[in-house]
Amino acid sequence: MAGETIPESWRAALDPVLNTPEARRLGGWLQAEEAAGKVIYPPRGMRLAALHATPLEEVRVVILGQDPYHGPGQAHGLSFSVQDGVRPPPSLANIFRELQSDLGIARPATGNLTPWARQGVLLLNNTLTVEESKAGSHAGRGWDAITDAAVQAVAARGEPAVFVLWGSHAQKKAGRVRGLARASHLLVLESPHPSPLSAHRGFFGSRPFSQANAFLESHGQQAIDWGL
Numbered sequence: 001m002a003g004e005t006i007p008e009s010w011r012a013a014l015d016p017v018l019n020t021p022e023a024r025r026l027g028g029w030l031q032a033e034e035a036a037g038k039v040i041y042p043p044r045g046m047r048l049a050a051l052h053a054t055p056l057e058e059v060r061v062v063i064l065g066q067d068p069y070h071g072p073g074q075a076h077g078l079s080f081s082v083q084d085g086v087r088p089p090p091s092l093a094n095i096f097r098e099l100q101s102d103l104g105i106a107r108p109a110t111g112n113l114t115p116w117a118r119q120g121v122l123l124l125n126n127t128l129t130v131e132e133s134k135a136g137s138h139a140g141r142g143w144d145a146i147t148d149a150a151v152q153a154v155a156a157r158g159e160p161a162v163f164v165l166w167g168s169h170a171q172k173k174a175g176r177v178r179g180l181a182r183a184s185h186l187l188v189l190e191s192p193h194p195s196p197l198s199a200h201r202g203f204f205g206s207r208p209f210s211q212a213n214a215f216l217e218s219h220g221q222q223a224i225d226w227g228l
Contacts, residue, residue: 004048009055013153017145026142030129039132041068042075049077050124051150053117059154060120060221061162061212064170067127070135078123081113094194094203099226102207108228119224124150126173148173160185160219162212166203167193187215 006014017023034040042049065079069089074082080092088096088111096107117123126147131137151174154161163186165171171190191206192198213223 004045006048007051007055009057010051010150010153013056013149014051014146017149020145022142022145029141033131040129041070041132042077042129046075046077047128050079050117050122053078053114054120054122056153056157057159058120059122059157059159059161060216061164061224062122062124062151062154062174063164064151064166064173065123065125066167066169067125067136067139068130070130070133070137072132075130076112077128078113078117079125081117081123082111084110084112086111090196091194091199094196094199098194098204098206099209101204102209103226105227110228113228115228116224116226121224122150122154126169155186158185160216160221162187162189162215164208164212165190167195167198169193185219187212 006018030040063079068075068077069082074086074089076083080095082088082092092111093107099105100107113121113123124147127136127138127141127143128147129138129143155163163174165174165188170193174188189206189208189211191208192201192203194203209224209226213226217223
């Protein structure tokens with residue numbers, strides 16, 4: 001895929017889907033969209049940033065998003081995260097509100113979640129690109145098979161991992177994980193999405209951060225430092 005490199009740790013899991021006609025069509029379509037002058041986020045070189053930031057063998061928590069932010073300067077390849085200096089969008093602001101309620105961590109000065117990713121939090125969107133100002137515009141174009149393979153690879157490792165599923169879209173995405181959720185090495189946490197439209201229906205008070213850490217520590221893993 002033009003402008004993107006597959007991290008070595010993810011290659012075995014992703015090569016089979018990246019070598020399909022569907023993946024090649026996705027790559028060709030993205031090139032054509034950009035050639036037509038459409039602005040695509042995140043920019044080339046950032047679209048697989050979640051996989052580069054968090055090697056497969058280091059994944060301890062997976063937070064699934066839907067698609068990248070579609071405003072200038074926001075998306076940089078990590079779900080829910082924005083680049084330094086960008087005001088956190090409403091969903092991220094609500095995530096920080098729950099973080100403070102759950103763990104007493106004051107709202108961070110940045111919306112850049114890279115420190116989480118570097119500790120083993122895979123911040124993965126279902127669809128890894130979007131057209132400027134058009135949320136959901138690249139859904140169904142072929143990213144699903146690629147991100148499905150990444151989710152499956154984490155679930156199948158046999159290592160302790162927590163899947164944090166906010167909203168029906170993420171919960172549907174990780175349906176295959178539920179088949180493995182009875183395994184003692186996996187924890188699946190589900191709640192409404194942190195969007196202002198749904199956060200008051202059960203996202204607030206769901207305490208995903210403390211639950212994830214308690215599970216990891218009970219399995220001999222180091223807790224995530226959720227501060228930024």
